[in-house]
Amino acid sequence: xxxxxxxxxxxxxxxxxxxxxxxxxxxxxxxxxxxxxxxxxxxxxxxxxxxxxxxxxxxxxxxxxxxxxxxxxxxxxxxxxxxxxxxxxxxxxxxxxxxxxxxxxxxxxxxxxxxxxxxxxxxxxxxxxxxxxxxxxxxxxxxxxxxxxxxxxxxxxxxxxxxxxxxxxxxxxxxxxxxxxxxxxxxxxxxxxxxxxxxxxxxxxxxxxxxxxxxxxxxxxxxxxxxxxxxxxxxxxxxxxxxxxxxxxxxxxxxxxxxxxxxxxxxxxxxxxxxxxxxxxxxxxxxxxxxxxxxxxxxxxxxxxxxxxxxxxxxxxxxxxxxxxxxxxxxxxxxxxxxxxxxxxxxxxxxxxxxxxxxxxxxxxxxxxxxxxxxxxxxxxxxxxxxxxxxxxxxxxxxxx
Numbered sequence: 001x002x003x004x005x006x007x008x009x010x011x012x013x014x015x016x017x018x019x020x021x022x023x024x025x026x027x028x029x030x031x032x033x034x035x036x037x038x039x040x041x042x043x044x045x046x047x048x049x050x051x052x053x054x055x056x057x058x059x060x061x062x063x064x065x066x067x068x069x070x071x072x073x074x075x076x077x078x079x080x081x082x083x084x085x086x087x088x089x090x091x092x093x094x095x096x097x098x099x100x101x102x103x104x105x106x107x108x109x110x111x112x113x114x115x116x117x118x119x120x121x122x123x124x125x126x127x128x129x130x131x132x133x134x135x136x137x138x139x140x141x142x143x144x145x146x147x148x149x150x151x152x153x154x155x156x157x158x159x160x161x162x163x164x165x166x167x168x169x170x171x172x173x174x175x176x177x178x179x180x181x182x183x184x185x186x187x188x189x190x191x192x193x194x195x196x197x198x199x200x201x202x203x204x205x206x207x208x209x210x211x212x213x214x215x216x217x218x219x220x221x222x223x224x225x226x227x228x229x230x231x232x233x234x235x236x237x238x239x240x241x242x243x244x245x246x247x248x249x250x251x252x253x254x255x256x257x258x259x260x261x262x263x264x265x266x267x268x269x270x271x272x273x274x275x276x277x278x279x280x281x282x283x284x285x286x287x288x289x290x291x292x293x294x295x296x297x298x299x300x301x302x303x304x305x306x307x308x309x310x311x312x313x314x315x316x317x318x319x320x321x322x323x324x325x326x327x328x329x330x331x332x333x334x335x336x337x338x339x340x341x342x343x344x345x346x347x348x349x350x351x352x353x354x355x356x357x358x359x360x361x362x363x364x365x366x367x368x369x370x371x372x373x374x375x376x377x378x379x380x381x382x383x384x385x386x387x388x389x390x391x392x393x394x395x396x397x398x399x400x401x
Contacts, residue, residue, distance in 0.1 A: 044167055046186060049207040050200075051163035054156045057208075059085035061234045064152045065101070069225045071218025076100040080112050082149070084158060085239050092158045093244040094118045096149045116146050117246045124246035125257075133248040134257045141259020141380060144361060154230055156209055166190050166200065175199070180210035181231045187211075208233065260359050260367070260378035267369045268357040272326065272348040275335045280324070280348060282373065289316075289376075289397045290369040291323045291390065294351065294360045297332035301382035302364045306343060308387035312394070313345035320371075321394055326351035328363065368393050371400075 060083070067077035080098035087093065097112035117124040123142035125134045136142025156162035166172070173189045178201065185201035192198075201211035213227045248254050261267065267290075271281040282290065293309050295302035306325070313323045324346035327334040338347050358367065361380075368377035368390065377393040379386060 044172070046188070046202055046207070047163045047166045047172070047200075050156075050202050050209060051161065051167065053207040054162040054209070055160060057086075057157050057235065059083075059236055059239050060157050061232075061237045061239070062154070063231045064154075065227075065229045065231070066151045067227055069213075069223075069227065071220070071222055071224040072226060073224075078149075078152060079110055080149070080152060082152060082154075083237065083239055083243065084153075086158050091120070092118065093120065093239070094146065094153070095239075095243050096146070096152065098149055098152065114148065115246060116149050117244055118143060118146055119244040119246075122245075123257075126246060126248070131252060132255065133246075133252045134255045135246075136257030136259070140257075140262065141378075142257055144259040144380070145257055147361070151226060152228060154209060154212070154228060165192060169193065170195075177204070180229055183210050183233075185210055206235075258359070259361065259380060260365065261375045263375050263377065265375050267367070267373055267375050268354070270351075270354045270357070272351055272354065275338070275347045275349065280346070282369070285322050286373055287371050288320045288322045289371060289394050291321070291394070292348075292358075292367050292369070293323075293325045294328050294355050294358070294363050294365045295325050296328055296330050296363060297334055297337045298330075299363050304382040305364050305366070305386055306341070308390070309345055310343050311387060312390055315391070316394065319398060321398070322346065324348050326354060328352050328355045328360065366390070368397070370397050 061081065063079070063081045065077050065079050067073070077100065078098055079101045080096060082094065082096045084092060084094040094117065096116045098114045098116070099110045099112040101110050113128045115124075115126040115128070118138070121138055123136050123138060123145040125145040126132070134145055136145055169190050169192050171191045175187045175189055178185055178187055180201055184204045186204060187199060187201045190198050190200060197215040199211075199213040199215070200209055202208070203210055210230045210233070211228065213225045215223070215225045218224045267282060269282050271279055274280050291309075291312065293302075293305065295306070309323060309325065312321075316323070325334075325338070325343070326348045328351045330350075334347060334349065338344075355365075358365070364380075364382060366377075366379045366386070367375060370376040376397060377390070379389065383389075
């Protein structure tokens with residue numbers, strides 16, 4: 001299985017983010033100093049220390065190994081290295097190289113054939129095997145170029161309040177002392193407020209995370225997980241600005257990348273069936289503001305935004321605004337799902353081909369199309385501000401009339 005196919009498989013569980021599974025022999029001397037049943041205050045203290053240590057990082061470099069277990073165990077592991085720093089609260093600069101490893105051991109001589117960079121205003125991808133070099137503005141979704149390596153990024157090294165969710169979690173259970181490489185770690189099973197679970201291995205020496213295993217299940221309900229292991233962690237390395245600007249090799253043409261259709265460009269026409277079997281076309285909707293939400297019943301982030309979409313449908317019910325959920329990549333019953341959850345906005349079925357024309361690489365993806373049939377807004381993913389953003393765009397378009 002190719003690295004890109006492995007990445008696509010991991011993206012199916014995007015709501016999860018990494019942890020590793022196979023720890024080595026326990027450090028028995030340190031294990032004797034830790035009760036096998038830790039009290040909640042002791043456990044919380046470990047995560048408070050991890051939170052403080054991780055937030056203090058301004059720059060770091062490490063090598064990694066990412067792999068799946070259970071339903072996600074097919075194919076080789078993803079391996080490579082990452083260097084990054086946070087020059088500001090909202091900004092993270094990253095340089096990554098990735099390859100694949102078919103052996104269970106950690107190899108030092110694996111070819112890393114993809115380079116990925118997120119700089120101050122642009123992202124870059126260089127696939128050395130395919131000879132493809134891409135550059136995309138961050139404002140135009142260029143950060144999606146780093147999708148293949150997202151499961152290798154220990155986000156806690158670069159976030160503010162990195163372990164806030166763990167500290168406030170439903171429960172934390174101490175599982176013992178193990179090791180990630182040569183690093184002795186305390187390992188905890190965390191159950192979050194929503195019921196999701198993850199295992200964290202925190203370094204005994206510096207409290208920084210070295211492993212995270214996000215526990216989930218396959219489509220058949222069998223146990224599965226995605227694991228990230230961190231090795232050779234270097235704290236405060238010298239990472240010059242030049243590291244975060246990737247220059248194409250001589251003779252390779254730069255392909256401009258955008259994660260979605262750009263504002264002001266014509267929206268591709270479509271003709272899709274609704275839940276009653278009637279055909280709906282974008283051309284027939286000209287003169288209306290049209291909102292389309294690409295979604296699927298199995299997509300957790302899609303379900304998060306659907307109440308906002310319903311609220312917009314109700315808010316603009318008497319105005320020239322048409323709102324549709326375009327169902328894509330589906331394995332369930334979208335009609336039944338909409339009925340069961342009392343969503344009454346429009347449903348368009350079998351939108352896979354339309355999604356391709358609209359450059360949909362992840363869902364939910366939302367577009368607003370103006371009265372003339374041009375793209376007025378695009379957003380990928382769920383956010384707490386989505387409803388407000390859509391309202392502002394729709395109101396501004398209606399005000400033009």
